[in-house]
Amino acid sequence: MSQTLQAPAPAPSEPTNRIRLSLSQRLLSRPEIGALVAAIIIFIFFFATAPSFRSAESFFTVLYQSSIIGIVAVGVGLLMIGGEFDLSAGVMVYTAGLVTSMFCWYYGVNLWIGAGLSLIFCLALGFLNGFLVMRTGIPSFLITLGTFFVLQGANLGVTKLVTGTVSSPDISQIAGFDSLRAVFSSSFKIGSVTVWGSVLWWIAFVALAAWTLQRTRIGNWIFAVGGNLDSARAVGVPVVRTKIGLFMTVSFLAWFVGMHQLFRFNTLQAGSGVGNEFLYIIAAVVGGTLLTGGFGNAVGVAIGAFIFGMTSLGIIYAGWDPNWFKAFLGVMLLLAVLVNLYVKRMATSRKVG
Amino acid sequence: MTDTLASHADRDLNRGEPLIEMTEVGKSYGAIRALSGINLRVNAGEVTCVLGDNGAGKSTLIKIISGLHPHNDGSLRVDGQEVSFSSPREALSHGIATVYQDLAVVGLMEVWRNFFLGSELTAGRYPLAGLKIKQMRTIADTELRKMGVVVKDINQPIGTLSGGQRQCVAIARAVYFGARVLILDEPTAALGVKQSGVVLRYVAAARDAGLGVVFITHNPHHAYLVGDHFVILKLGTTALDKNRAEVSLDELTTQMAGGDELAELSHELKR
Numbered sequence A: 001m002s003q004t005l006q007a008p009a010p011a012p013s014e015p016t017n018r019i020r021l022s023l024s025q026r027l028l029s030r031p032e033i034g035a036l037v038a039a040i041i042i043f044i045f046f047f048a049t050a051p052s053f054r055s056a057e058s059f060f061t062v063l064y065q066s067s068i069i070g071i072v073a074v075g076v077g078l079l080m081i082g083g084e085f086d087l088s089a090g091v092m093v094y095t096a097g098l099v100t101s102m103f104c105w106y107y108g109v110n111l112w113i114g115a116g117l118s119l120i121f122c123l124a125l126g127f128l129n130g131f132l133v134m135r136t137g138i139p140s141f142l143i144t145l146g147t148f149f150v151l152q153g154a155n156l157g158v159t160k161l162v163t164g165t166v167s168s169p170d171i172s173q174i175a176g177f178d179s180l181r182a183v184f185s186s187s188f189k190i191g192s193v194t195v196w197g198s199v200l201w202w203i204a205f206v207a208l209a210a211w212t213l214q215r216t217r218i219g220n221w222i223f224a225v226g227g228n229l230d231s232a233r234a235v236g237v238p239v240v241r242t243k244i245g246l247f248m249t250v251s252f253l254a255w256f257v258g259m260h261q262l263f264r265f266n267t268l269q270a271g272s273g274v275g276n277e278f279l280y281i282i283a284a285v286v287g288g289t290l291l292t293g294g295f296g297n298a299v300g301v302a303i304g305a306f307i308f309g310m311t312s313l314g315i316i317y318a319g320w321d322p323n324w325f326k327a328f329l330g331v332m333l334l335l336a337v338l339v340n341l342y343v344k345r346m347a348t349s350r351k352v353g
Numbered sequence B: 001m002t003d004t005l006a007s008h009a010d011r012d013l014n015r016g017e018p019l020i021e022m023t024e025v026g027k028s029y030g031a032i033r034a035l036s037g038i039n040l041r042v043n044a045g046e047v048t049c050v051l052g053d054n055g056a057g058k059s060t061l062i063k064i065i066s067g068l069h070p071h072n073d074g075s076l077r078v079d080g081q082e083v084s085f086s087s088p089r090e091a092l093s094h095g096i097a098t099v100y101q102d103l104a105v106v107g108l109m110e111v112w113r114n115f116f117l118g119s120e121l122t123a124g125r126y127p128l129a130g131l132k133i134k135q136m137r138t139i140a141d142t143e144l145r146k147m148g149v150v151v152k153d154i155n156q157p158i159g160t161l162s163g164g165q166r167q168c169v170a171i172a173r174a175v176y177f178g179a180r181v182l183i184l185d186e187p188t189a190a191l192g193v194k195q196s197g198v199v200l201r202y203v204a205a206a207r208d209a210g211l212g213v214v215f216i217t218h219n220p221h222h223a224y225l226v227g228d229h230f231v232i233l234k235l236g237t238t239a240l241d242k243n244r245a246e247v248s249l250d251e252l253t254t255q256m257a258g259g260d261e262l263a264e265l266s267h268e269l270k271r
Helices: A023-028 A033-049 A056-081 A089-107 A111-136 A140-163 A177-184 A197-215 A217-227 A229-234 A239-265 A276-286 A298-317 A324-348 B058-066 B088-093 B111-116 B133-146 B163-176 B193-208 B220-226 B249-257 B260-268
Strands: A187-190 A193-196 B018-029 B032-043 B047-052 B073-078 B081-083 B096-099 B181-185 B212-217 B229-234 B237-243
Touching: A033 A298, A033 A324, A056 A089, A056 A193, A056 A197, A056 A217, A056 A239, A056 A276, A056 A298, A089 A111, A089 A140, A089 A239, A089 A276, A111 A140, A111 A177, A111 A239, A177 A197, A177 A239, A193 A197, A197 A217, A197 A239, A197 A298, A217 A229, A217 A239, A217 B111, A229 A239, A276 A298, A276 A324, A298 A324, B018 B058, B018 B212, B032 B047, B032 B058, B032 B073, B032 B212, B032 B229, B032 B237, B047 B058, B047 B193, B047 B220, B047 B249, B058 B088, B058 B096, B058 B181, B058 B212, B088 B096, B096 B163, B111 B133, B111 B163, B133 B163, B163 B181, B163 B193, B193 B212, B193 B220, B212 B220, B220 B249, B229 B249, B237 B249
Parallel strands: B047 B212, B047 B229, B096 B181, B181 B212
Antiparallel strands: A187 A193, B018 B032, B018 B073, B073 B081, B229 B237
């Protein structure tokens, strides 16, 4: 028995009876290690088999592709660490863009007003998701499945009502377009390489999320509400606020990517975005986030999104039928789930008797 | 080494002074009456044991004191002041800390993160203020050692500790953050004999440190080892309410097993 009550032996004088874990053990209990190994293998694989994958241009195209999924995936990853799901994030990206473009087109106002309006709208949707989940106790899977379908239908229905077609009007002539494009969808050249601003935004969001998770009390609370809601509540963690905040973070990031898509393409298809919610979740899980919550990190989710970007383009660069991409993603997901299970077991098994 | 649980407890606690007084407290969930006419006193430096079968109202009672659900009838006074808690945070600010059976800690988080959960040390008040991680590690490590809980590595996930140790960390944390009343919800239910011993010794240490302890349990043997006052709940009402001097372990055990009902049953099933 290692505890005594009156005199805990000479414990404080020899704080060195710590067990130093071996490097491999410490590495194995990190959430992102499986994803990192997979990313390296996949990178080497495409590097060897697809000649056009080897250029710097295509590397930055991969990064761009990863950032579009990766920005929302970071939010979804945080939310999953907090123990919840959001299936509505995929279509919410397009809801954000559609609200902005059609409002400004219909009323002829500056696009900044539309962007602000759709930000408020998306945050309200995130709040609603979180509020309903916390208030009713219904699993977030069902609540957000509901909002997912509502948004999917409304995106199409409202767009058809306003414009008569299923795509939003071209907004490139409306005031504010250029400045908004500079913020959300700019790109610059380094030599022959095009670097998209969204990649930088992605890195910034990942860094912010990683800092928040590991270094702030909010991060502590996110792990706690995902790991054990009741005990978090018992020690005074504001669980409702934390979870609603997570849903709103996801909807903020969905809005951000929605703005990127809108100002990059000037027009959006109202039916887009369906299925992306799963890509976010896959990126998070491949990156080592536990489906049950309480474990994961932001860098892992970023690596998960990078794996997505590499394979979706790598298959094209290699000249294969892109239809295989989904099959590949499925295999990745299954492998990731198995690795996660193992890592979790490693982390919670008693290391020393 | 004089540094034990006692030296960390609140110094204003005077043994025997009432910390929590419940008079005729009742609680209904819609049409269902979960609890009625409960009188309970928790004194400093004493262990009040609440025993009862499943569905007797033990958890409802804890929920009222720990702030998860407010009561409907009667009065709950803490330090002589009438209160009605609407959140665990409020109860905590009155010095009432609750340690739940399996839910005391977050298994995948490190020991030090668990120790400071909900009371983190930060470099500022703004939302992205950095945690003082080094300081928290050192404090958690030394404080736990001082309070008699020795963990091998403060950075290991707390799920790797034994069940008894986890309960002890949760209790030590509560004491460190100034708890004056500890509510322990079945702390020994999921534990083996040896581990239960660890926790019970710790409960006794908390009592000796002057804290008021509410010890909820199924097990009259565990209760009798540390208890000063015993309350048995049955179907939401008080079935027994006695001081240690007025009751024997046998009586407690019989009452817990069903008392008169058991006698009737044995008469009926006589062979």
